[in-house]
Amino acid sequence: MTHLSDKIRAAAPSLRGRLVAGASLADLTWFRVGGPAEVLFTPADEEDLATLLAALDPAVPVTVIGLGSNLIVRDGGIPGVTVRLGGKAFGSVAIDGETIRAGTAVPDMRLAKAAAEASLDGLAFYRGIPGSVGGALRMNAGAHGGETTGVFVEARGIDRAGNLRTFDHGQMGFSYRHCSAPEDVIFTQALFRGRPGERAAIEAEMERVTAAREAAQPIRERTGGSTFANPEGGKAWQLIDAAGCRGLARGGAQVSEMHCNFLINRGGATAADIEGLGEEVRRRVRETSGVELRWEIRRIGVPSSAES
Numbered sequence: 001m002t003h004l005s006d007k008i009r010a011a012a013p014s015l016r017g018r019l020v021a022g023a024s025l026a027d028l029t030w031f032r033v034g035g036p037a038e039v040l041f042t043p044a045d046e047e048d049l050a051t052l053l054a055a056l057d058p059a060v061p062v063t064v065i066g067l068g069s070n071l072i073v074r075d076g077g078i079p080g081v082t083v084r085l086g087g088k089a090f091g092s093v094a095i096d097g098e099t100i101r102a103g104t105a106v107p108d109m110r111l112a113k114a115a116a117e118a119s120l121d122g123l124a125f126y127r128g129i130p131g132s133v134g135g136a137l138r139m140n141a142g143a144h145g146g147e148t149t150g151v152f153v154e155a156r157g158i159d160r161a162g163n164l165r166t167f168d169h170g171q172m173g174f175s176y177r178h179c180s181a182p183e184d185v186i187f188t189q190a191l192f193r194g195r196p197g198e199r200a201a202i203e204a205e206m207e208r209v210t211a212a213r214e215a216a217q218p219i220r221e222r223t224g225g226s227t228f229a230n231p232e233g234g235k236a237w238q239l240i241d242a243a244g245c246r247g248l249a250r251g252g253a254q255v256s257e258m259h260c261n262f263l264i265n266r267g268g269a270t271a272a273d274i275e276g277l278g279e280e281v282r283r284r285v286r287e288t289s290g291v292e293l294r295w296e297i298r299r300i301g302v303p304s305s306a307e308s
Helices: 004-011 046-055 108-117 124-128 133-139 199-216 236-242 271-289
Strands: 018-024 036-042 062-065 071-073 078-084 093-096 099-103 152-158 164-168 186-193 222-226 253-255 262-265 298-300
Touching: 004 018, 004 036, 004 046, 004 078, 046 078, 046 152, 046 186, 071 271, 093 108, 099 108, 108 124, 108 133, 108 199, 124 199, 133 186, 236 271, 253 271, 262 271
Parallel strands: 036 078, 062 078, 071 298
Antiparallel strands: 018 036, 093 099, 099 186, 152 164, 152 186, 222 262, 253 262
C-alpha cells in the first residue's frame, strides 16, 4: 500500500516543509506519552501550509499541536496529518506602537516578555501560561486576572481548503476557555493590543506571576497544566479535593499532591493511565458534588490496539 506521506508528496510536490511518516509525538508533549503521528508536517510558512491543505484529500483528518503543554496524545497515535508550526515563519514577534503581532508558535511566556520589553502593559498574565499563542487563541487562555479576549485584536489562519482567513474579535466568539472560530482553521498569527506602562512595574508583575505559579503548581513534573475548567461559581481543585482525589493514582499517573487539578506522569505512565485517571476523578466529583467537570486538557488521537 502507498503510504499517506507518499500520496501527499505526489499531490503537492512543491512542499518545502518537513514531512515525516510515523513520527514520535511523545517527545513533543509535556506528559511525555502518546503514540506516533501517521504523518507529521512542519510547514515552512503560511504559503506552504496552504499548499498542503489545498492538495490534501478532504477525507484525511488534520490535527494541530503546539508546544504540547495542554495535551494528551492517546497511545494509538494520531491518524492522518498532524501539523506542528515552528521556525521563524510562525515564531516571530513584532511591536508596532501599542500592538504586538506574534506567530502562533510563540510561547505565551515569550509574548509576555516581549510586551514588557516594549513597556506594554496588560499581557503580563501570559507569563503564567505554559503554552503557545495558537493554543491561547483556541482556549481563550487566561490566568492571574487576565484573559486572551481582553487583549486580542485579530487573528489569521488557513482553513481546510487552503484559504487565508482573518478573524476579528467578534468572529472569534470567545467565552471561558473556549473560542468558536471554525475548528478547521489553523491559526498562524495574531495581533494583540496592550497599553502604555512602566517596564519595571510590568516586569515586577511578571515576577509575581512566576512566584505564585511556582509556589502552587507542580511545574517541574511531567504534567499538562490545569486538567479541568473551573465550573461556574466554583473551583475544580476544591471539588477534586473534596472528592478525596488528592494523590489518587492509576498506573504511572497521579493526581498531584501539590495542586489536585493537575495530573502528573510519575514515570512510566501511558496516555491511557492519565486519561483514565482523569475520568475517575470526574466520576468521583460527579458522585460527591453533582458537578460534571469539563476537560481543559485536549485529548486527541486513538487508543492503542490493546485498549480497543
